[in-house]
Amino acid sequence: MEENTVRDVETGSETGGEDALVGNVNKLMVSPPGYSGSPRKGHLVFDACFESGNLGRVDYISEFEFDLFIRPDTCNPRFRVWFNFTVENIRETQRVIFNVVNFSKTKSLYRDGMSPVVKSTSRPKWQRLPAKNVYYYRCPDHRRNYVMSFAFCFDREDDVYQFAYCYPYTYSRLQHYLASLERRNLPYLQREQLGLSVQQRRLDLLTITNTDHRQSPEREKKLVFLTARVHPGESPASFICQGVIDFLVSQHPVAQILRDHVIFKIVPMLNPDGVYLGNYRCSLMGFDLNRHWQDPSPWAHPTLHAVKQLIVQMNQDPRVSLEFYIDVHAHSTMLNGFMYGNVFEDEERVQRQAVFPRLLCQNAPDFSFSNTSFNRDVVKAGTGRRFLGGLLDDTSYCYTLEVSFYSYMTAGSTAPVPYTEETYMKLGRNVARTFLDYYKLNNLIKGNSSPTHIQSPEMKSHTGDGNRKGNGVGSDAADREREKSHGVRH
Ligand SMILES: [Zn+2]
Numbered sequence: 001m002e003e004n005t006v007r008d009v010e011t012g013s014e015t016g017g018e019d020a021l022v023g024n025v026n027k028l029m030v031s032p033p034g035y036s037g038s039p040r041k042g043h044l045v046f047d048a049c050f051e052s053g054n055l056g057r058v059d060y061i062s063e064f065e066f067d068l069f070i071r072p073d074t075c076n077p078r079f080r081v082w083f084n085f086t087v088e089n090i091r092e093t094q095r096v097i098f099n100v101v102n103f104s105k106t107k108s109l110y111r112d113g114m115s116p117v118v119k120s121t122s123r124p125k126w127q128r129l130p131a132k133n134v135y136y137y138r139c140p141d142h143r144r145n146y147v148m149s150f151a152f153c154f155d156r157e158d159d160v161y162q163f164a165y166c167y168p169y170t171y172s173r174l175q176h177y178l179a180s181l182e183r184r185n186l187p188y189l190q191r192e193q194l195g196l197s198v199q200q201r202r203l204d205l206l207t208i209t210n211t212d213h214r215q216s217p218e219r220e221k222k223l224v225f226l227t228a229r230v231h232p233g234e235s236p237a238s239f240i241c242q243g244v245i246d247f248l249v250s251q252h253p254v255a256q257i258l259r260d261h262v263i264f265k266i267v268p269m270l271n272p273d274g275v276y277l278g279n280y281r282c283s284l285m286g287f288d289l290n291r292h293w294q295d296p297s298p299w300a301h302p303t304l305h306a307v308k309q310l311i312v313q314m315n316q317d318p319r320v321s322l323e324f325y326i327d328v329h330a331h332s333t334m335l336n337g338f339m340y341g342n343v344f345e346d347e348e349r350v351q352r353q354a355v356f357p358r359l360l361c362q363n364a365p366d367f368s369f370s371n372t373s374f375n376r377d378v379v380k381a382g383t384g385r386r387f388l389g390g391l392l393d394d395t396s397y398c399y400t401l402e403v404s405f406y407s408y409m410t411a412g413s414t415a416p417v418p419y420t421e422e423t424y425m426k427l428g429r430n431v432a433r434t435f436l437d438y439y440k441l442n443n444l445i446k447g448n449s450s451p452t453h454i455q456s457p458e459m460k461s462h463t464g465d466g467n468r469k470g471n472g473v474g475s476d477a478a479d480r481e482r483e484k485s486h487g488v489r490h
Helices: 171-183 211-215 236-248 253-261 272-277 302-316 347-353 355-363 384-391 421-441 477-485
Strands: 045-047 057-062 065-069 084-088 095-100 117-120 123-128 134-138 146-153 161-164 189-196 202-208 221-228 262-267 320-331 337-341 397-404
Touching: 171 189, 171 202, 171 236, 171 272, 189 302, 202 236, 202 302, 221 236, 221 302, 236 253, 236 262, 236 320, 236 397, 236 421, 253 262, 253 421, 262 302, 302 320, 302 384, 320 384, 337 355, 347 355, 355 397, 355 421, 384 397, 397 421
Parallel strands: 065 095, 221 262, 221 320, 320 397
Antiparallel strands: 045 084, 057 065, 084 161, 095 146, 117 123, 117 161, 134 146, 189 202, 202 262, 337 397
16 A cells, blocks of 8 residues: 555553544554463454544453544544444354444434445455444443444454445545456547646546547537536445446437537546545645635645646636536435535526426436535635636526435335445436436437426525525425434535
8 A cells, every 4th residue: 555644543441532643553452451472363443544434442341341532633633424344353153232432423314224334355245334333323431522432243254344434445446447448449439637736646637529529610519517526425326427427428319419419528526635644524734625616725635726726727618618517526414316406587588497306307316406506605604616616607506416325215115225336326317317318408419309397486596594495396294304304514
C-alpha cells in the first residue's frame, strides 16, 4: 500500500479521549489487561491500516466485549461515521460484542434495521449482519453518545474477518475497473486524467458518446455531467456510478441511441484522497468539498477546482449545451433513492425540473418521487447542485441523487429491502436509461411511442426552512413523518 500521510498510532489500554486518535490501528492485538504471555488464539488482532480502512482505537472490556472507536476524518474531528477493519486470530466459536462508541451522528438507519456488512477470507462476498444482532441506543457511558453494538460469532480460525459501515468501494477498485474498460478499446469511450489530488491520485474523467456525434458540426450537443464520491464514505454512490457507466458503454439498444445523441461526462471519484484514507465526509485536509464550489482553491481543493473549471468552460462553449448535472451521494437516515433539486421563481422551470425524477421513478422501483424535494437552504449554498443551478442557464437541471445506505421500500413491499452492491448498480443502470425517456419526451430523440405515463406536474416548490417537506404527488403520511424527523445534509 502507498505511504499514508497519517501516522499509525497504536492504542489499546490507555484512556485517552477521541482527540487522541490520529491514525488507524495497525495490526493491534488486544489481550486481557496485564497479560504478558505469548499471544493465544482468541486474543483478537485488529487492523485498519489498508485502503479505505478506518478504526482508531480498541478498548478491551472483557473476553467477550470490545469498545471500538472510529478514527475521525483526517484534519476534521467532527466526522466519525465510516468504519472498515479486519479481525483475525480468532478462536472457533468465539462470541463477541463490538460496541462502536463514538459516532458523530445521532440519527441513523441503525434505528430502522440497518446493520454492518461482513465478509471473511473463505466467504469473500459481503453480507449484511442479521438485524437482530445489532443494537443502537443512547449509552449512559461514552458521554451519553449513541452506541451501535453488534454480536458476532466467529467460526473459522484461519479466516480474516472484515467489518464495514457499508460495502467498500476503494480508489484501487475504481482504477482497476477503469483500466478494464480502457482495455476494451471502445470507440465511444474516452478516459482522461482531469487532474491530481493533493496526494497525487488520479482525478478521472470519462467521456462516453458516439465519435461521429462528437465531431458532427451541424448542431449543438446535449451534455450530461455526472460526479460521485465527493463524500468519500458514501460508497453506494460508486456502485450507482459504475451502473451508469456499465449501461452507457453496453450494447443495449437504448445505450446505443443515447450515445448517438448525447455526450456523457462522468467523474466517478471527486475525492480520491478521502476515499483512500477511509474518511467519511472530508478530503485529506479536512474540507467538505461539497461546501466549496463557490471558490475552490487549486492547491487546497485541486480536484474540485479542476471539475469546476471544466464545467464553467463547457458552459461557455456554444457547441455544447450542458443540460444535466447530477452529483451522486448516499444518505444515512433516509430510505430509497431520491433527488434534491433547486428552487426557482419560474414555476414552469420548477415543473420541468421535476420531469427527470418522475421518469426515473417509473423506471426504478427503488426510487421515490415523494422523497424528492427542492430547496434553497443557506447551508447548501456551496454544494455542486446549488452552485451550478445558479451558474447554468434555465434549460439546465442540477440534482443531487441520493441513495439510502440501507434499504428501499417498493410500492408493494411491507418491509424495507436492504440494498446490495448489485441493486445499487441497478439503480445506476436505471438512471442511465431514463435519459432516453427524457429526450424522447423532449423530441431530441424520435421514438415510436412517447412515454404516456407522465402525469402533469402538480407539485409546488418549497424554500428550505430547516425542515424538509414532502412535496410530491403520492407523498403519504409516513413519508412526511419520516422526512420531518430526519435532518438533511448532503
Ligand atoms: Zn453526501
